[in-house]
Amino acid sequence: MALTERSGSHRIAIKEGTVAVTIRDVARASGVHISTVSRTFSAPHLVNPETRSRVLATAEQLGYRPNRAARALITGRTHNIGLIVADIANPFFPPLIKAAETHARRRDYHVFVADTDEDPIVELDLVQALAKQVDGILLCSPRMSDDQIEQVRREVPLVVINRMITGLPAVVMDVGHGAREAVRHLLDLGHRHLVYLAGPRGSWTNREIRRAAGATTRAAGAELTVLGPNQPVEETGAAAAEAVRRTCATAVLAYNDLMAIGLLQALQDRGVDVPGQVSVVGIDDIAYSGLVRPRLTTVANPTAAAGRAAVDMLLQQGDDGATGQVTLRTDLIIRNSTGPGPYAPAVALNAEVAATVKE
Amino acid sequence: MALTERSGSHRIAIKEGTVAVTIRDVARASGVHISTVSRTFSAPHLVNPETRSRVLATAEQLGYRPNRAARALITGRTHNIGLIVADIANPFFPPLIKAAETHARRRDYHVFVADTDEDPIVELDLVQALAKQVDGILLCSPRMSDDQIEQVRREVPLVVINRMITGLPAVVMDVGHGAREAVRHLLDLGHRHLVYLAGPRGSWTNREIRRAAGATTRAAGAELTVLGPNQPVEETGAAAAEAVRRTCATAVLAYNDLMAIGLLQALQDRGVDVPGQVSVVGIDDIAYSGLVRPRLTTVANPTAAAGRAAVDMLLQQGDDGATGQVTLRTDLIIRNSTGPGPYAPAVALNAEVAATVKE
DNA sequence: CTCCATTCGGCAAACGTTTGCAACAGATTA
DNA sequence: TAATCTGTTGCAAACGTTTGCCGAATGGAG
Known part of the structure; x- marks a missing residue:
């Protein structure tokens, strides 16, 4: 494991040749406190435009990228969404995945896709595994029992696609x-x-x-x-x-x-x-x-529309507890x-x- | 935001009805120090079998799940892999994605799939965005220039699929x-x-x-x-x-x-x-x-084989710096x-x- | 009985952020 | 002139883990 001397402090180069540049480096280089740098990114209106642009400039120059894990740790939001489908290779799903993914990215979220191979047990496993690293899960055409879904629901926000379960937010195609x-x-x-x-x-x-x-x-x-x-x-x-x-x-x-x-x-x-x-x-x-x-x-x-609607519902769910059920028209x-x-x-x-x- | 009283300390219930149970809760409940709990999961051989099983039991009972973000923060490994494809809806990709995903899960890794819509600019954006939340990226049939790939490579471990670039680990189908x-x-x-x-x-x-x-x-x-x-x-x-x-x-x-x-x-x-x-x-x-x-x-x-091989190469890359190039037979x-x-x-x-x- | 080795578990620092609080300056008001 | 407000910044605690280090306990050898 290579050690790299830099700004007088030791840093571990996790990936060879790559030194993670943190908020602290940016702060030092631009002569402000780390909290100001943080705010520059997460609450720009709180910092003086002049300072802000200076910080942004040095950040850019140093190639700073916020560490989402650290951010997640404190905010409790990962900005990730889990998407569980029965079979990626089934051409029904890709348009949905694609739409959800694009839509999520526009809201600064990323999508983890997982494939259950049509197996309810794998499905349950996956939900559990994903639960902690995402802010919510989109469950597509689940094969689990209603009870299992109810249970899982207590661990992580859920939106179900193509299944109607009372009290659970869902997007179904009619x-x-x-x-x-x-x-x-x-x-x-x-x-x-x-x-x-x-x-x-x-x-x-x-x-x-x-x-x-x-x-x-x-x-x-x-x-x-x-x-x-x-x-x-x-x-x-x-x-x-x-x-x-x-x-x-x-x-x-x-x-x-x-x-x-x-x-x-x-x-x-x-x-x-x-x-x-x-x-x-x-x-x-x-x-x-x-x-x-x-x-x-x-x-x-309307699979693409369903993907988008589901993402919207999931992200809104954080704000209020309203659990709607959207029905999409089929023709x-x-x-x-x-x-x-x-x-x-x-x-x-x-x-x-x-x-x-x-x- | 609901506050919940628990074990005498205040906890924020991020998702209503859901209280995140941490290593600390498990420690308290089983009468050991948090480090012992941590070791129970990440270095089991260092803890007394008796203690271990007691900890495991209470962990199970409390429904504890390790917080990967916190773990990532300190270890520097997220246990996530990024997979970037040109178009999920192109039936060429799903079998590859599926194979990679299954193979990765078996090694306790998760896969983030992203779709570039065949656009080299989106592709570059995505790689950059993903770079910090994954341990490495699988770049499928990239449309970027070699130079761009070389540049990106300095930010995150990469395995390229279906493209040969000297010095870069790659899986290509012949x-x-x-x-x-x-x-x-x-x-x-x-x-x-x-x-x-x-x-x-x-x-x-x-x-x-x-x-x-x-x-x-x-x-x-x-x-x-x-x-x-x-x-x-x-x-x-x-x-x-x-x-x-x-x-x-x-x-x-x-x-x-x-x-x-x-x-x-x-x-x-x-x-x-x-x-x-x-x-x-x-x-x-x-x-x-x-x-x-x-x-x-x-x-x-052999797309499925390519997916698996790429995952293997990426995960091995961490161990040594060896950058192989695998060529798969086509028929x-x-x-x-x-x-x-x-x-x-x-x-x-x-x-x-x-x-x-x-x- | 003493000493040493070994095993186990506690302590505390660290990872890179966010954020409530307080400090300060300058502007505005009374 | 004093009091209040507003805008900007710094300070430090927290988030949930991992891990190097050290001390305690145990057991065996001498």
């Missing part, structure tokens, strides 16, 4: 709305037997979709078969092709685009025409849903993976029926 | 090798006029591919047209379809799968058969390259987006030609 729209779209096209290709157990979103789809089909006197639960990846979507065919359903709503795409390709591979024989609808509108052929009809989730995007079903009305009628159902 | 294989594959198939659909300026990878592709085509007496530079996203791939057609080339190597997929779909949309009329090769082997139809022939990059994966070109040899000849070229 996926029920999107699912209803999707099912109505399929019914309007003349499909009377649908499949819901379910997502992972423990997912609030999954329950919401299932409930919405069930209610809407039932109300229309149509049939809904639920296949699942499944891991929300393409493989399971592809693997479900067989089962889907066996149900004789003509339309499928999948828990997410990944599964929808997997299913779509598997169906095509075994010679099933999409949307000629089977219509497929996804959820999320990930970047690839517009790239596959046929382009995927899907429910667009059906009709592309080419859905087409007329066996009971398709005449084109002229189509609009009329749609109008009626929507009222 | 994309030149993959590109050569890809080009040979196309030549073997009888293509004599290729296009390289280039990536972003400032990218080391881009230069490597271009150089490798150029050298290989030239050696075979074939022609290579370079189109670019381009932002590495599908849109630019799709937008390039027109230009590709104009070149009359029969095979395209793209900077990455995203662009390859964009191009592939755009070609198909305008009635060009892939691989019948044009062969397309991507690079990266992102999850979707196997999902599009035709499945994409591509160069597989061509032949799928369905490539087919015979206008000068295709007879099938029997094919293997022979391949053998010759490879010698």
